[in-house]
Amino acid sequence: METDGTLALERAHQLADQRALVERARQGDASAHRALYDTHVDRVYRLTFRLTGIEHIARELTQDTFVRAFAALGDFRGDAAFGSWLHRIAVSVTLNELKRRKRERTRHVPLDDAMATQESRRVSDPILRQKLMAAVNALPEGCRAVFMMHDAEGYTHEEIGARLGVSSGTSKTQLARARGKLRVALAQFAEEWKP
Amino acid sequence: MKDDMTDDSYDFGEDDGVVPASDPRFDAWIAKAAATLNAPGAIPRAEMWSAIQAARNTAHDAQAGRVPGVLPLRRNPWRLVSVIAAALLLGVAFDRLILERVERADVASVPAASTAPTDTSDVSHLYRMVAGQTLTQAEALLTAYRAGGVAERDPATAAQMARWGRDILGSTRLLLDSPAGKDPQLRSLLLDLELVVVQIILRSGAPLDVSDRGLIDRAIEDRNLLPRIRSAVPAGPIAAGAD
Numbered sequence: 001m002e003t004d005g006t007l008a009l010e011r012a013h014q015l016a017d018q019r020a021l022v023e024r025a026r027q028g029d030a031s032a033h034r035a036l037y038d039t040h041v042d043r044v045y046r047l048t049f050r051l052t053g054i055e056h057i058a059r060e061l062t063q064d065t066f067v068r069a070f071a072a073l074g075d076f077r078g079d080a081a082f083g084s085w086l087h088r089i090a091v092s093v094t095l096n097e098l099k100r101r102k103r104e105r106t107r108h109v110p111l112d113d114a115m116a117t118q119e120s121r122r123v124s125d126p127i128l129r130q131k132l133m134a135a136v137n138a139l140p141e142g143c144r145a146v147f148m149m150h151d152a153e154g155y156t157h158e159e160i161g162a163r164l165g166v167s168s169g170t171s172k173t174q175l176a177r178a179r180g181k182l183r184v185a186l187a188q189f190a191e192e193w194k195p
Numbered sequence: 196m197k198d199d200m201t202d203d204s205y206d207f208g209e210d211d212g213v214v215p216a217s218d219p220r221f222d223a224w225i226a227k228a229a230a231t232l233n234a235p236g237a238i239p240r241a242e243m244w245s246a247i248q249a250a251r252n253t254a255h256d257a258q259a260g261r262v263p264g265v266l267p268l269r270r271n272p273w274r275l276v277s278v279i280a281a282a283l284l285l286g287v288a289f290d291r292l293i294l295e296r297v298e299r300a301d302v303a304s305v306p307a308a309s310t311a312p313t314d315t316s317d318v319s320h321l322y323r324m325v326a327g328q329t330l331t332q333a334e335a336l337l338t339a340y341r342a343g344g345v346a347e348r349d350p351a352t353a354a355q356m357a358r359w360g361r362d363i364l365g366s367t368r369l370l371l372d373s374p375a376g377k378d379p380q381l382r383s384l385l386l387d388l389e390l391v392v393v394q395i396i397l398r399s400g401a402p403l404d405v406s407d408r409g410l411i412d413r414a415i416e417d418r419n420l421l422p423r424i425r426s427a428v429p430a431g432p433i434a435a436g437a438d
Contacts, residue, residue, distance in 0.1 A: 037247070041240055049235035059239060063246045070251060100383065132228060142207040151229035173214055174207055179222055180215030193224035 018082050026073045033070060040083055041066070043153075044090045050148045051094045053133075061097060065090040080162065087163040095141045102141075128189050135185035139178055146171050147178035253397050281369060284321055322376060326385075326427075329366040333388050334424045336363060337415060340395055360396045364389060384427055387418040 018039075024032035044065055049058035069076075069086050076085055136144060145164065149155040150171070157168040157175075164171070186192075336359050367385045370376050376385075415421065 034244070037244060038240075041243065042238055045238045045243070046235050050233045053233040055236075058235070059243055059246075063243050063250070066243075066247050067250050070247075100387075103383070133232065136229075136232060140207050147229065148232070151226045152232055152234075176214050176217055177207075179217065179225055182225055183215075183218060183221045193218075193220045 015081060019078055022073065022076065022078065022082050025070070036082065037066060040086055043083070044086065047087065047090055047149065047153060048094050050152050051091075051098065051145060057097065061090070061094050064093050068093070084159075084162040088165060091145055091163055095145060098141050125189075125192075128186070128192065131186060131189070132182070135182050138185070139181060143174050143178045143181075146174040147182075150175050249397055281325060284325065322370070322373060325366070326370055326376075326381060329363060329370060330384075330388075330424050330427055332359075332366075333363050333392070334421065336360060336392070336395070337421055337424070357396045360392045363392055364396070367392075381427065384420075384423050387420060388424070391415055391418065391420060 021032050021035055025036055041062065045058060045062045048061040048065070049055065052058050052061065065086065069089050076082065136147065139147060142164070146160055149160050149163070150157070155163070157171040160166075160171040161168040336356065340356060367389050371382065371385050371389075376382060
């Protein structure tokens with residue numbers, strides 16, 4: 001109980017520090033911008049990379065996220081954590097980019113190919129690896145975002161809900177749907193999970 | 196928590212409400228496998244920070260009119276001329292529409308329904324004409340940029356390209372903001388065009404290195420820009436008038 005109390009206190013301090021940092025950034029303090037960037041860039045980049053699988057696109061999306069966020073600091077009301085707000089921009093920017101790419105049908109296959117070449121060292125069977133990546137890429141964008149955030153990046157359903165602007169229940173439902181679709185798509189490899 | 200820049204309508208698929216039964220063994224396996232999907236390597240923090248700084252500085256400098264060789268948008272005479280020309284064209288179009296309506300009201304034998312489509316098609320034609328001119332300019336800029344290693348060595352040429360790019364940006368913004376611009380394909384093309392032109396402008400302040408140029412080239416290719424512009428612009432010279 002004491003540990004919980006200590007954690008809660010630490011978290012409250014962190015939130016207060018973040019609010020102070022955001023306020024300084026709003027006033028144009030360059031060191032505050034840099035501190036916010038340093039605090040959040042790794043998670044934002046990891047998320048954009050997980051969702052796109054292409055380094056230069058993840059880089060552009062991360063940059064775009066911070067440029068937009070810094071330009072819109074005046075709109076940040078501070079009733080949620082800055083990190084949640086920033087991630088929500090990152091997810092929105094990334095999903096819009098994925099939607100745009102999906103519309104360009106001629107570019108869709110090369111994107112899948114590019115993504116298939118960059119992943120998994122742990123899933124050793126190359127055919128399974130390729131099928132798994134193709135199945136993940138075939139998920140609807142929102143569903144894929146929930147799956148990657150939860151299973152690949154370890155976000156909780158509450159965190160996903162806050163970042164996507166949906167309830168944690170919706171996040172749970174979408175994760176179950178994503179796993180169900182993947183299980184069907186990978187049925188021929190069932191011995192991998194049924195030893 | 197509400198953020199006006201985000202689009203909350205995520206695509207969760209058509210069978211949104213269907214939840215399949217879970218298989219704990221698969222769930223455990225996929226959770227392990229997922230951790231290795233698209234696992235990022237080293238994070239290019241410093242490079243991304245530099246790019247973010249450059250983008251923010253350029254935006255501030257452009258607003259303040261401090262970009263060398265580039266006039267601030269509010270004092271740019273070419274932009275002013277473009278805005279006036281666009282306003283005149285739209286004025287003429289609306290004038291024509293109003294006159295046609297008055298004539299139609301006078302001629303009772305002509306059914307209103309038979310002429311109604313002309314209203315929207317005139318504005319749409321005018322919009323497409325202005326869009327065509329902008330895309331033609333953009334195609335020329337991108338072609339010149341891709342052809343010319345000269346811009347990498349010559350700051351004057353780079354500044355000239357930046358000015359050219361800014362003129363195009365002004366026009367794309369007007370087109371995107373116009374209520375007549377409802378064609379989703381054209382909007383998507385104009386948005387992509389904006390991104391690439393901004394990159395060309397951002398990198399025109401200093402000689403380009405190989406990685407900068409690679410970034411722009413990739414952006415042009417990824418977005419398939421030149422073929423899309425060429426297919427959007429009709430062959431032959433752009434018509435000078437709406438008729």
